[in-house]
Amino acid sequence: VEVSISVERLLAERIKRTWINAQPGRTSDAPLYRNGVPVLNGTKLLDIDWYHTLDLGNGIVTPGFVDHREQVAQHQFPASLAGKRCLDVATFDGFWAFEMEKRGAAEVIAIDLYSRADCDYPTNWAKEELTPNSRTLTGTGFAYAKRALKSNVQRKVLSVYELSPDVLGTFDFVFMSDLLLHLRDPLRALESVWSVTRGEALIAECYDAALETTGEQGAIRFVMNADDYSGCHWWLPSVSALRAMMVVARFQDIEEVTRFDLHAGNGTILPKVVFRARHVRRQER
Amino acid sequence: MTELRRSRKLRFGSVEIAVAIPERTARKITRSLSYKRIFRPLATWGYRRLHGRDASGPGDDRVSQALPSTPPSAEDFDREARRIIEKIAGVDWYHSIDLGHGVVTPGFVDHRPQLPHYGLPDSMDGLRCLDVATWDGYWAFEMERRRASEVVALDVASFADCDVPKALLDEVARTNVLTPLGQGFRVAREILQSTVRREICNVYDLSPQQFGKFDFVFLSDLLLHLRDPQLALENVFSVCRGTLVVADIYNPSLEAYGDACLSQFQGSIDALGWWAPNTNTLKMMMKVAGFEPVVEVSRFVLNARSPTPIHKVVLVGAVPERNSSVDSLQAMFPERAAAPTSLTV
Numbered sequence: 052v053e054v055s056i057s058v059e060r061l062l063a064e065r066i067k068r069t070w071i072n073a074q075p076g077r078t079s080d081a082p083l084y085r086n087g088v089p090v091l092n093g094t095k096l097l098d099i100d101w102y103h104t105l106d107l108g109n110g111i112v113t114p115g116f117v118d119h120r121e122q123v124a125q126h127q128f129p130a131s132l133a134g135k136r137c138l139d140v141a142t143f144d145g146f147w148a149f150e151m152e153k154r155g156a157a158e159v160i161a162i163d164l165y166s167r168a169d170c171d172y173p174t175n176w177a178k179e180e181l182t183p184n185s186r187t188l189t190g191t192g193f194a195y196a197k198r199a200l201k202s203n204v205q206r207k208v209l210s211v212y213e214l215s216p217d218v219l220g221t222f223d224f225v226f227m228s229d230l231l232l233h234l235r236d237p238l239r240a241l242e243s244v245w246s247v248t249r250g251e252a253l254i255a256e257c258y259d260a261a262l263e264t265t266g267e268q269g270a271i272r273f274v275m276n277a278d279d280y281s282g283c284h285w286w287l288p289s290v291s292a293l294r295a296m297m298v299v300a301r302f303q304d305i306e307e308v309t310r311f312d313l314h315a316g317n318g319t320i321l322p323k324v325v326f327r328a329r330h331v332r333r334q335e336r
Numbered sequence: 337m338t339e340l341r342r343s344r345k346l347r348f349g350s351v352e353i354a355v356a357i358p359e360r361t362a363r364k365i366t367r368s369l370s371y372k373r374i375f376r377p378l379a380t381w382g383y384r385r386l387h388g389r390d391a392s393g394p395g396d397d398r399v400s401q402a403l404p405s406t407p408p409s410a411e412d413f414d415r416e417a418r419r420i421i422e423k424i425a426g427v428d429w430y431h432s433i434d435l436g437h438g439v440v441t442p443g444f445v446d447h448r449p450q451l452p453h454y455g456l457p458d459s460m461d462g463l464r465c466l467d468v469a470t471w472d473g474y475w476a477f478e479m480e481r482r483r484a485s486e487v488v489a490l491d492v493a494s495f496a497d498c499d500v501p502k503a504l505l506d507e508v509a510r511t512n513v514l515t516p517l518g519q520g521f522r523v524a525r526e527i528l529q530s531t532v533r534r535e536i537c538n539v540y541d542l543s544p545q546q547f548g549k550f551d552f553v554f555l556s557d558l559l560l561h562l563r564d565p566q567l568a569l570e571n572v573f574s575v576c577r578g579t580l581v582v583a584d585i586y587n588p589s590l591e592a593y594g595d596a597c598l599s600q601f602q603g604s605i606d607a608l609g610w611w612a613p614n615t616n617t618l619k620m621m622m623k624v625a626g627f628e629p630v631v632e633v634s635r636f637v638l639n640a641r642s643p644t645p646i647h648k649v650v651l652v653g654a655v656p657e658r659n660s661s662v663d664s665l666q667a668m669f670p671e672r673a674a675a676p677t678s679l680t681v
Contacts, residue, residue, distance in 0.1 A: 235566050
């Protein structure tokens, strides 16, 4: 006898996290969900391991690992997104999603993984690494910031690989930042992003500065290290490799906007490149 | 962030000298006029005097042995041979396979003179073997010839199941990509009276639930055609209980950077391959998939009808005795629990 049950991904995630929250070992600072909305009672700002530096108003600024605030203009992030439907891919604490909302976006959807255990880890790693638990749940910071900012950004649990027009529709403006190096198959992610872009995509990714100096076209580095915080690092591209991948993912009007160094916590310097590209629909051609 | 260094190893008899200089300095030197006009020609001349051949890498002098320039004509052979030649005539051969009676299929690639480079065990008695992406089946038949107890050969059903760039989909749909592959395999299998089992399975779908585990897995010239080679290696690991041989192309121009694991994205619209990694990357990818240790067997230029040399490396990986993935994880990343920001380059 073979029985197979398929459930819509979003519903499955909701069931899963209800079950996890019912576990006796759940620590008190993990978010509690009611009707799919996190309830923040007892969660203090400093209990959260912030990735983004966010200005929450009233003089409260979160102690993030990266502070994009000074460099938003360098990204040539659109000054106005009035009336636009926007997507932030791999939102983490939601800095870019809140920026979109601030600029008047009609609708902002932010996607992220349910748990850090869902990152691309080598499949032969221990089951304990690959099974979500209360420690690896994501979205605590986002939920806190969303409430503090009284934001209407919708956070959806969805992998970039699962992005498709059938799931979330298409978007006038798509932003993706610092995600590709965490993926085993970055090209598939770019193809997914392309598929939901109906206007413009802004892609701001880390590149390998040392590799860039060699002048090897299309070179990419197999980094492969891992930590508990951001999953695995797989491929760190040169700028030419990134551009080539965008071409193969069918982006058009690809334009390099800028390069700069992102100064992150612990003195880490991350060289970044920003590309702007468009998805030209067939009837427009 | 450490600086990239370009390194060269020179061997004089039993002495090996390794030189590594910073990439920027190396570029400055190689671009200087005195290097181009004086040093480089002198060095090339000197090397040729010493070794009698070019310095372009080991094994280059072995190219183009035993390549039949024209397919043999029917009159040269006996009746049985003529029957075989008729059978193989309609097939576009990839592998050169010796079918007996002096008949060899006119393949794109002839592995026969280079067989010793692959380090296959002389006797594969009692081994359960898997040939991934078998095409005309040369390697599967070779494993059977070495008395493997069972050989399973995997291939995709048609070109449509290969990793095709999405940008090419429209164009691909217009051609006859749905023509089933495996004609050559069937013909060769019949003539050789082989019992190799050919299964249709994409390497991305490979699982022990479907095929069980194998003592010996052979993976040749496939990874370059895959968009996600790492997933392929991880799937292969899941069905392997002994040894894996990876014989794949590598990128000689990325070999000069010491220990750095580099690869090149080649997924351009007109190229057949997706990635051209250096040997370090291939080794590291095998390790990440779980194989330990990974040992290099040989490097050589593939004996193929290709206008440009195809550089190959043969790597052998073993499945660790006690496959504790926690152990291997800790061995690879001893400090992984420490800093959240280990983007070391």
